[in-house]
Amino acid sequence: MANIESNEVAEKKQYIVVKLGSEQYGIDISYVDNIVRMQKITRVPKAQSYFKGILNLRGEIVPVMSIRLKMGFSDDVFTDVSRIIILKIEEQGKLGVIVDEVKEVVNLSSDEVDRPSHDTKDGKNTFINGIGKNGDELISIFDINAVVEENY
Numbered sequence: 700m701a702n703i704e705s706n707e708v709a710e711k712k713q714y715i716v717v718k719l720g721s722e723q724y725g726i727d728i729s730y731v732d733n734i735v736r737m738q739k740i741t742r743v744p745k746a747q748s749y750f751k752g753i754l755n756l757r758g759e760i761v762p763v764m765s766i767r768l769k770m771g772f773s774d775d776v777f778t779d780v781s782r783i784i785i786l787k788i789e790e791q792g793k794l795g796v797i798v799d800e801v802k803e804v805v806n807l808s809s810d811e812v813d814r815p816s817h818d819t820k821d822g823k824n825t826f827i828n829g830i831g832k833n834g835d836e837l838i839s840i841f842d843i844n845a846v847v848e849e850n851y
Contacts, residue, residue: 714804717799827842
């Protein structure tokens with residue numbers, strides 16, 4: 700009789716691993732439309748403090764936000780490895796998020812991601828829906844819908 704475990708292969712998902720400060724975060728690759736180098740962002744008056752402005756991406760206007768500011772971290776410091784990840788969100792269309800660095804793409808199965816065991820809605824935990832284990836590194840998995848919600 701075949702081993703039952705071999706039939707129950709855990710579903711693997713791909714995540715783009717990015718750095719914000721010294722911490723690593725994973726973004727489900729199914730949300731990622733494009734990754735672009737830093738470019739001119741046009742400020743928009745009276746926008747939320749974490750909303751950096753808009754950019755023109757090949758003729759398409761894309762709003763850009765700072766995940767660092769939205770999570771309560773210090774403001775972005777742009778370097779030659781800073782990137783804007785263009786996300787495609789069903790209701791909102793495209794949205795750019797600024798990250799300090801894009802590191803790699805990893806495959807994590809559902810049994811390599813632990814769901815947070817807290818009910819708190821404070822600070823950055825609001826935006827995390829799991830912790831992935833990639834070798835000996837931990838990767839906080841972003842809940843993209845919570846990150847792009849306007850009312851946080």
